Amino acid sequence: MDDLSFIDLVKLYKILVKLRLENIFKNKDIKDDLRELKKIYEKDEEELLNIVDKIIIAIISHTRFSNIFIKYYANIIKDNFKVNDKISVWEFIKVAGKSKNNDLSLERVEVDKGFVNIKEIKDLYKYELARIKIKELIEKAKKVELPESEEINEILEFINDLLKDIYKFLEGVKAERVNNIPIDWHPPCIRGILNDILSGGSPSHYARRSFVVYWFASKFNPNLRPLNKEGNLVNLSAKDIASEEEIEKFIDEMIEIFKNVEDFDEEKTRYYIMHNIGYKVGHQRFTHCEYCKNWKDDKGKGLAQYCNPDDICRKKFVIHPLDYLCYNINKHLKRRDK
Known part of the structure; x- marks a missing residue:
């Protein structure tokens, strides 16, 4: 995607980008907004969110808020990952090895015949799986220079204002x-x-x-x-x-x-x-x-x-x-x- 097409996308979806950011960081319900906007964009809700989330990842990867975004966004999309109660030990290690959560330590789970029972920690496992996937996307996005535009700067300011409470004690x-x-x-x-x-x-x-x-x-x-x-x-x-x-x-x-x-x-x-x-x-x-x-x-x-x-x-x-x-x-x- 060249700079021009990305800038055009930001211009086109700017309103929805802001709504989605509020949805992610402030838990704002945007279902009604999506229903209205899908008529304008002639796309269904899932397709709209897919486009907008890619825009957000591309922009937020160049800010100091990328880590906090990973944390919040992983919580939102973790249920998109379908995981069985029992998974192969190697599949488990791929996630657990990149996690700092002690509850995903191999010593704390039940292993039987090469499979790990994650029924009790499935929610945590899906969160960590989502976090790792998002982090990989963020790292890739960081390597692509962010183009200059008023719309992108506007989104950056919006993100900063949205999350300034996190830094309030720095005053x-x-x-x-x-x-x-x-x-x-x-x-x-x-x-x-x-x-x-x-x-x-x-x-x-x-x-x-x-x-x-x-x-x-x-x-x-x-x-x-x-x-x-x-x-x-x-x-x-x-x-x-x-x-x-x-x-x-x-x-x-x-x-x-x-x-x-x-x-x-x-x-x-x-x-x-x-x-x-x-x-x-x-x-x-x-x-x-x-x-x-x-x-x-x-x-x-x-x-x-x-x-x-x-x-x-x-x-x-x-x-x-x-x-x-x-x-x-x-x-x-x-x-x-x-």
């Missing part, structure tokens, strides 16, 4: 000395993880942990570092850093953020957040954010992909993600006090 967070810390005061690594989480991605365990403990420190004490001036490990608990009320509020904020990841489980997420900040569970010791050199070295922790240094990162004194934040806070305070 600022409270800190001890400076109110409303802009998101770009935080280092690229933290912004990258945050964007991945919010857009429905699935960062590694270490990346999630790094984000949580960094975000906690940035809120209550940006001067926290793993080692003190003598080079000894700094052992603290969350209660040494913030009040119980502040901690509980922070945990609730984190839960809201992590709700977007594809393998979200509130009980597990709450436990790991509390464990990482040293609050009521586990060793009750704050797990510090790692130094920059550990992000670069990585060693299979899934951190290196977020380490994209900018000019501030390259300053000699920035050896820890919180150094980046402190630099920006101090710069702001100097300007304010002049």
Whole structure:
């Protein structure tokens, strides 16, 4: 499909594209609209949705919202996949191997004579099957340059407005000395993880942990570092850093953020957040954010992909993600006090 024909399609189906986006992200019922529009387009509802969904995939693949789209859209189309109660073990592995959901682990299902019984988890299996198929389409669409047009820009703005609530807390967070810390005061690594989480991605365990403990420190004490001036490990608990009320509020904020990841489980997420900040569970010791050199070295922790240094990162004194934040806070305070 050349650029011109794609632009023409967007022009022709623009109204339906917007309706479908509201249907996907806001659960808006568009059955009546489809009945009316099929008379205009002289196509049945299924054919209309097929065309419009392809347009949406082509456009949204070039936005930060592609991961959250995969999550919502998979939920909508999963029942289109007809799956038997028993499937071959190799068919199961093809899906389970690309899923991060533990309930699709081969150890947790019944295997008999080369077949897996998925009756109890069929809904989850169909969701993961749909998610994988959509992700493949998104990856292909990303490789095709999106043409420039007013109509496409209009759709992009519509998507942004539709999903801006997901990013509402980026307007600022409270800190001890400076109110409303802009998101770009935080280092690229933290912004990258945050964007991945919010857009429905699935960062590694270490990346999630790094984000949580960094975000906690940035809120209550940006001067926290793993080692003190003598080079000894700094052992603290969350209660040494913030009040119980502040901690509980922070945990609730984190839960809201992590709700977007594809393998979200509130009980597990709450436990790991509390464990990482040293609050009521586990060793009750704050797990510090790692130094920059550990992000670069990585060693299979899934951190290196977020380490994209900018000019501030390259300053000699920035050896820890919180150094980046402190630099920006101090710069702001100097300007304010002049």
